[in-house]
Amino acid sequence: MVGLGTWITFNVGNDPGLRDECADVMAAFFEGGGRMIDSSPMYGSSQPVVGYGLQKLGRPPALFSAEKVWTSSATAGPAQIEQSRRFWGVPKFDLVQVHNLLAWKAHLQTLLQMKAAGTVRYVGITTSEGRRHDLVEQIMRNEPIDFVQFSYNVVDRDAEARLLPLAAERGIAVIVNRPFRQGELTNRLKNKPLPEWAAELGVSSWAQLLLKFILSHPAVTVAIPATTRVDHVRENLSAAAGSMPDLATRQRISAHVKAL
Amino acid sequence: MSEWWTYRAEDFLLFSPRVYWRMFESHNAALWPLHVVTLAAGLLIILLIAWRPGVFARWIALILAVLWIFVGWSFLWNRYTTVNWAAAYIAPAFAVEGGLLLISALRDGLAFDRRGPVAWTGYLTLVFGIAGQPLLAPLQGRGWTSSEVFGIAPDPTAIATLGVLLLARGGLVPWLLPIPLLWCLLSGMTLRTMGEPQAWAPYAAVALTAAAWIWTIIRQRGSLPAA
Numbered sequence: 001m002v003g004l005g006t007w008i009t010f011n012v013g014n015d016p017g018l019r020d021e022c023a024d025v026m027a028a029f030f031e032g033g034g035r036m037i038d039s040s041p042m043y044g045s046s047q048p049v050v051g052y053g054l055q056k057l058g059r060p061p062a063l064f065s066a067e068k069v070w071t072s073s074a075t076a077g078p079a080q081i082e083q084s085r086r087f088w089g090v091p092k093f094d095l096v097q098v099h100n101l102l103a104w105k106a107h108l109q110t111l112l113q114m115k116a117a118g119t120v121r122y123v124g125i126t127t128s129e130g131r132r133h134d135l136v137e138q139i140m141r142n143e144p145i146d147f148v149q150f151s152y153n154v155v156d157r158d159a160e161a162r163l164l165p166l167a168a169e170r171g172i173a174v175i176v177n178r179p180f181r182q183g184e185l186t187n188r189l190k191n192k193p194l195p196e197w198a199a200e201l202g203v204s205s206w207a208q209l210l211l212k213f214i215l216s217h218p219a220v221t222v223a224i225p226a227t228t229r230v231d232h233v234r235e236n237l238s239a240a241a242g243s244m245p246d247l248a249t250r251q252r253i254s255a256h257v258k259a260l
Numbered sequence: 261m262s263e264w265w266t267y268r269a270e271d272f273l274l275f276s277p278r279v280y281w282r283m284f285e286s287h288n289a290a291l292w293p294l295h296v297v298t299l300a301a302g303l304l305i306i307l308l309i310a311w312r313p314g315v316f317a318r319w320i321a322l323i324l325a326v327l328w329i330f331v332g333w334s335f336l337w338n339r340y341t342t343v344n345w346a347a348a349y350i351a352p353a354f355a356v357e358g359g360l361l362l363i364s365a366l367r368d369g370l371a372f373d374r375r376g377p378v379a380w381t382g383y384l385t386l387v388f389g390i391a392g393q394p395l396l397a398p399l400q401g402r403g404w405t406s407s408e409v410f411g412i413a414p415d416p417t418a419i420a421t422l423g424v425l426l427l428a429r430g431g432l433v434p435w436l437l438p439i440p441l442l443w444c445l446l447s448g449m450t451l452r453t454m455g456e457p458q459a460w461a462p463y464a465a466v467a468l469t470a471a472a473w474i475w476t477i478i479r480q481r482g483s484l485p486a487a
Contacts, residue, residue, distance in 0.1 A: 008273070008274065008275060008276055009276070011274050011275045011276075011279065011343050012275075012279050012282075012343070013275075013279065013283065013339070013342035013343040014342050015279070015282055015283075015286060017282075018278075018279065018282065042274075043274065044274045044275060044342070044343045044344060044345060045342050045343055129271075182270070228276075228278075
């Protein structure tokens with residue numbers, strides 16, 4: 001499954017033209033079968049821009065809303081989540097995650113209470129770029145979380161050692177952020193030819209091959225690439241269709257990209 | 261947030277270069293033709309320092325005070341905060357700088373009687389902030405619409421102010437320097453993180469100011485003959 005990240009790409013302020021471009025990306029995302037949109041109070045104007053797009057599109061029923069709580073104050077968490085909900089214009093969030101494990105104990109307690117009260121469907125935690133995997137593992141083992149979000153891609157594979165197997169074992173859904181290393185991988189590879197054997201997977205771009213590598217891991221639930229372009233969101237979504245690489249092909253993809 | 265050493269400047273950049281420069285386009289479109297007035301104010305500052313510094317020193321500080329408060333409110337508070345929540349913490353610093361300049365004006369606390377290398381460095385920095393910075397946008401292929409103009413955008417306002425302060429003497433000068441210096445450092449870091457070549461401009465303003473200030477201190481201690 002391919003979702004839609006909003007880090008940087010949806011932080012366009014009050015610019016009407018750029019807000020409409022974001023709404024166009026969201027329209028293409030839902031038309032292509034996309035569901036999960038992920039944002040955070042940390043992402044500047046991304047939340048109201050998502051809300052603008054949702055309002056413009058008539059709040060598509062397929063939406064799976066994934067938000068975060070990001071404040072060092074334990075008591076400020078509920079108010080921040082409520083502010084985020086107003087920005088989105090949704091009755092409640094499907095998922096709220098503790099962003100970057102900031103004040104995670106207090107916020108997780110709040111989120112579990114909200115889940116029990118029915119004001120949020122799922123709870124989770126996030127980290128990125130390989131940070132604090134020990135603590136993430138500890139929380140995954142000891143807390144009743146539904147989702148975990150971390151970075152995983154063809155060159156950053158630390159999560160394969162412990163986090164991904166543990167998520168599979170504990171039945172925790174996995175959201176993968178930074179699938180392209182914030183564009184670094186796709187920029188580095190854009191002038192290199194795709195390997196001939198990539199055609200067997202039905203891919204026509206590096207972005208699709210990189211996403212197929214991630215999505216083919218059995219423990220991964222969804223990857224959330226961010227983009228400002230309609231053609232890219234369609235290209236990303238198509239990576240979830242067709243055949244997926246087996247273990248040997250996954251190793252081949254990783255080795256090939258590292259060698260370039 | 262732990263593990264600070266694992267974070268890079270890119271991790272704190274919330275927006276893309278496209279959004280950043282569109283912000284200046286929108287700001288310029290909203291305020292035009294106020295640019296004519298602020299540029300005229302900048303030209304007036306240069307002329308007053310060059311020809312009538314004794315009589316009009318307090319007016320120079322007053323003009324800068326108004327522009328710092330205006331830029332802090334109109335750009336940082338009303339516009340930049342929409343894409344960078346940290347700007348809400350920076351905008352008050354612009355008001356503080358405006359307040360300090362206002363105190364300088366009321367106390368007639370600045371004297372523009374510097375000569376020699378420090379003065380010429382001041383003129384160079386001041387003229388660049390007013391006449392050079394707006395040219396960077398078209399020189400880099402973005403067109404005039406996203407130009408940063410003195411009294412409208414923070415970088416040229418801070419750079420020109422550093423030029424004025426290099427030309428000035430007075431007990432308040434050390435209090436007036438930190439905020440424009442820190443802004444130029446922050447702006448340079450932001451531009452460099454975005455991969456924008458014009459990051460050199462605010463960095464150069466900081467380097468020139470620091471060099472001129474160190475020169476002044478050394479000279480005051482008698483290590484060098486008077487310039």
